[in-house]
Amino acid sequence: MPNALKKLEQARQLLQPILNEGRSRMRLGHADADSVLGGGLLLGAVHEIFAGDAGASGFAACAAQRVSGTKKMLWIIQDFSTLEYGTPSPTGFAELGIDPTRFLLLRAANAEDALRAGVDALSCTGLGAVILEIVGNPKVLDLVASRRLVLAAQHKSVTVILLRQGAIAEPSAAQTRWQIRSHHSSATDDWGMPRFETELVRNRQGEIGHWVMEWSCDDGAFRKPDDQAAHFGLVVRTPADGSFAAAALAG
Amino acid sequence: MALWFARLPTDRLQRQRSPDDRPLVLSIKNNNARILYAVDRKAARLRLAPGMPLASARAMVRELNIVEADASADAKLLAAIADWCDRYTPFVSIDGIDGLLLDVTGATHLFGGETAMLETVRAAIARQGFTVRGAIAGTAAAARALARFTDATIAAPGAEAKAVALLPVAALNLDSVDTHALRRAGLKTVAQVASRARSELTARFSKEMVFKLDRALGLSEKPISPRRILPDYMAEHRFAEPVVVQDFIAGSILSLAESLCRVLEERGQGARKLEASFFRSDGVVNRIALDTARPLREPKIIARLFRERLDALSDPLDLGFGFDLIRLGALHAERLVPESVGLEARPDDDKEIAFLIDRLAARFGSHRILAFQPQDTHIPEAAGVAVPAQHAPETKLDWEPRIPGEAPQRPLRMLSQPEPIEVMAQIPDGPPLRFRWRRALHAVARAEGPERIAMEWWKNQKPQPTRDYYRVEDEMGRRFWLYRDGLYGRERFAPRWYVHGLFA
Numbered sequence: 001m002p003n004a005l006k007k008l009e010q011a012r013q014l015l016q017p018i019l020n021e022g023r024s025r026m027r028l029g030h031a032d033a034d035s036v037l038g039g040g041l042l043l044g045a046v047h048e049i050f051a052g053d054a055g056a057s058g059f060a061a062c063a064a065q066r067v068s069g070t071k072k073m074l075w076i077i078q079d080f081s082t083l084e085y086g087t088p089s090p091t092g093f094a095e096l097g098i099d100p101t102r103f104l105l106l107r108a109a110n111a112e113d114a115l116r117a118g119v120d121a122l123s124c125t126g127l128g129a130v131i132l133e134i135v136g137n138p139k140v141l142d143l144v145a146s147r148r149l150v151l152a153a154q155h156k157s158v159t160v161i162l163l164r165q166g167a168i169a170e171p172s173a174a175q176t177r178w179q180i181r182s183h184h185s186s187a188t189d190d191w192g193m194p195r196f197e198t199e200l201v202r203n204r205q206g207e208i209g210h211w212v213m214e215w216s217c218d219d220g221a222f223r224k225p226d227d228q229a230a231h232f233g234l235v236v237r238t239p240a241d242g243s244f245a246a247a248a249l250a251g
Numbered sequence: 252m253a254l255w256f257a258r259l260p261t262d263r264l265q266r267q268r269s270p271d272d273r274p275l276v277l278s279i280k281n282n283n284a285r286i287l288y289a290v291d292r293k294a295a296r297l298r299l300a301p302g303m304p305l306a307s308a309r310a311m312v313r314e315l316n317i318v319e320a321d322a323s324a325d326a327k328l329l330a331a332i333a334d335w336c337d338r339y340t341p342f343v344s345i346d347g348i349d350g351l352l353l354d355v356t357g358a359t360h361l362f363g364g365e366t367a368m369l370e371t372v373r374a375a376i377a378r379q380g381f382t383v384r385g386a387i388a389g390t391a392a393a394a395r396a397l398a399r400f401t402d403a404t405i406a407a408p409g410a411e412a413k414a415v416a417l418l419p420v421a422a423l424n425l426d427s428v429d430t431h432a433l434r435r436a437g438l439k440t441v442a443q444v445a446s447r448a449r450s451e452l453t454a455r456f457s458k459e460m461v462f463k464l465d466r467a468l469g470l471s472e473k474p475i476s477p478r479r480i481l482p483d484y485m486a487e488h489r490f491a492e493p494v495v496v497q498d499f500i501a502g503s504i505l506s507l508a509e510s511l512c513r514v515l516e517e518r519g520q521g522a523r524k525l526e527a528s529f530f531r532s533d534g535v536v537n538r539i540a541l542d543t544a545r546p547l548r549e550p551k552i553i554a555r556l557f558r559e560r561l562d563a564l565s566d567p568l569d570l571g572f573g574f575d576l577i578r579l580g581a582l583h584a585e586r587l588v589p590e591s592v593g594l595e596a597r598p599d600d601d602k603e604i605a606f607l608i609d610r611l612a613a614r615f616g617s618h619r620i621l622a623f624q625p626q627d628t629h630i631p632e633a634a635g636v637a638v639p640a641q642h643a644p645e646t647k648l649d650w651e652p653r654i655p656g657e658a659p660q661r662p663l664r665m666l667s668q669p670e671p672i673e674v675m676a677q678i679p680d681g682p683p684l685r686f687r688w689r690r691a692l693h694a695v696a697r698a699e700g701p702e703r704i705a706m707e708w709w710k711n712q713k714p715q716p717t718r719d720y721y722r723v724e725d726e727m728g729r730r731f732w733l734y735r736d737g738l739y740g741r742e743r744f745a746p747r748w749y750v751h752g753l754f755a
Contacts, residue, residue, distance in 0.1 A: 053729050058663050058755020072604055086664030086753055090623035090635030094650045095659035096755060100623040101650075104604075105637055106611055107619045117611055126603035182755070184696065184728030191658045191699045191722060194730070194755040215755070218655050 052181030068128020411469025482580025493573025521546020521587030662752025
């Protein structure tokens with residue numbers, strides 16, 4: 001049995017480059033993450049993000065923007081999600097450097113409607129990305145449903161970012177699986193650009209990894225946080241007891 | 252075409268109940284005495300008439316079936332019959348409490364001519380259990396008069412004056428004072444009234460009366476106002492045998508869409524609002540309406556949108572015994588400018604997006620698929636609104652540009668209702684140091700602000716408290732948008748704090 005599984009795995013790895021030939025990737029902007037991802041986020045695929053907090057929504061929006069270029073994007077959100085976690089706000093998009101007119105918002109009554117809308121939207125070539133926000137672990141989002149999403153995304157090459165709020169990880173057919181939360185800013189006084197602590201926990205075509213990414217609203221890309229700008233090499237809280245020296249030593 | 256339901260109130264009851272041998276009368280209270288409101292044929296033969304006191308009626312006829320009159324139920328029934336008549340022509344209007352007016356101009360040939368159409372309509376309604384008389388004439392008033400005072404007649408265009416000549420003056424539909432005055436003046440028939448000089452009549456009665464006279468004579472016409480919105484364009488299929496097969500119905504919608512689009516193309520228009528009406532052979536009409544984001548002229552897309560809408564119906568369309576008429580109308584059409592294909596153009600993207608919006612709106616409702624629009628206000632929750640994508644009005648406003656180099660000043664996710672939080676902060680206007688939200692305690696590592704936003708004092712009667720917004724990062728790196736509601740001391744004694752949004 002294990003032999004057969006090993007053979008299957010080898011066959012899959014042999015075939016994977018052939019399957020992926022011609023499928024492009026979009027660089028996120030963070031060099032290490034991009035190299036692990038094999039060049040960037042695979043377009044026309046499903047990328048699953050488990051949200052630790054509101055930071056994940058920001059990452060989803062920014063990644064969608066990277067992936068879509070000038071095309072429009074659709075954010076599908078359940079009514080419950082808007083009550084519990086807030087609605088995506090156009091001024092928020094604008095502040096992140098994303099044009100709010102490129103976003104369409106679909107408010108779905110429940111997970112089933114959201115999923116159906118997601119699959120339907122993936123047949124629209126005018127879209128660059130679909131952010132499908134699902135709360136919890138609904139029964140409709142099982143392995144079969146996630147495979148259907150993957151096939152639909154491949155069909156017209158629309159990327160899906162499956163944003164899961166308040167959910168626990170379960171088997172899925174997604175290309176990559178992330179756990180993302182907000183990361184604290186550097187120690188300088190600036191209210192810096194948003195930072196995300198991103199953990200790639202599953203990758204169909206490569207390694208996993210753990211990075212802190214910063215989104216540059218001006219450039220519209222992620223980058224490695226420029227901690228050299230901080231005088232202290234380490235991120236410190238308010239150094240009330242004059243432990244600057246200790247911090248400098250550590251950095 | 253005018254239809255007159257002579258015994259609508261009693262017919263309504265007799266349709267519902269099991270046959271009763273006794274004559275049926277409806278009574279109504281009038282100044283503390285009960286009088287007859289309506290009588291059925293049997294009662295009429297026994298010389299009972301509306302207006303007669305109930306006591307006299309009971310004295311004259313021993314066995315009477317007396318029921319309370321219900322004018323609103325009669326009105327509802329008349330409205331239902333009017334809707335049913337939609338299958339003959341969409342120009343239907345209600346005439347008084349017991350009549351209908353149908354504008355059949357141009358529709359009579361579909362039924363084999365005026366006589367045949369009148370007979371078809373009369374027979375179909377009579378089959379439903381109603382006593383009905385009808386007439387067709389060039390003007391509504393003439394047809395109405397003929398329906399009420401003669402047997403089924405058709406007045407050829409131009410011959411209305413001759414047809415109504417011998418009718419009593421009551422046929423002019425004037426109020427009772429005027430009718431009485433005409434009779435007293437010795438004018439008993441319409442022809443006698445018509446022979447009088449118009450100036451005399453206007454002086455004695457009113458201009459309105461003369462207008463009505465002219466309309467009855469076929470000399471002028473006041474168009475009827477139809478009950479429903481008339482479609483700009485319409486295509487329909489009538490079936491000799493009612494259809495029940497779903498595929499056939501879907502195919503019918505597609506071919507109707509094709510005919511409709513052909514007509515739209517000739518006029519250079521596209522449909523913005525479509526309605527499909529399904530007429531069941533037993534009288535029930537089901538209507539499905541659709542909106543589109545842009546003028547639409549493609550049959551396959553129209554058929555697909557209706558399929559989505561039908562699938563999404565909570566109660567599937569009840570076929571009954573089948574549909575004998577399916578009509579597809581463009582209730583509202585707009586000019587459709589054909590797009591020229593540029594060299595590097597991607598017009599398909601826009602079209603695909605519009606199709607997507609229409610599909611999603613058809614399935615989930617047009618209020619659920621939204622686009623964002625800027626508003627001219629500095630109040631955070633109103634600065635950008637989500638509007639239905641199909642009806643997004645054109646706007647000249649632009650989004651506030653962000654300041655280059657600055658981190659986001661506005662949260663990505665905004666709570667629709669700011670939630671109250673408990674905050675520890677220095678009074679009068681220190682930034683928050685700690686706060687509790689949804690039972691979790693957050694220690695503030697960094698705070699930026701305050702950004703003072705005063706509410707629009709020119710809009711509200713009551714002065715609204717000023718908000719001081721803070722961008723706050725807690726020890727875990729999560730960023731919140733909090734505000735203090737009201738200036739300490741000046742506006743509120745104990746200002747409250749709220750969380751309004753979450754940053755990326």
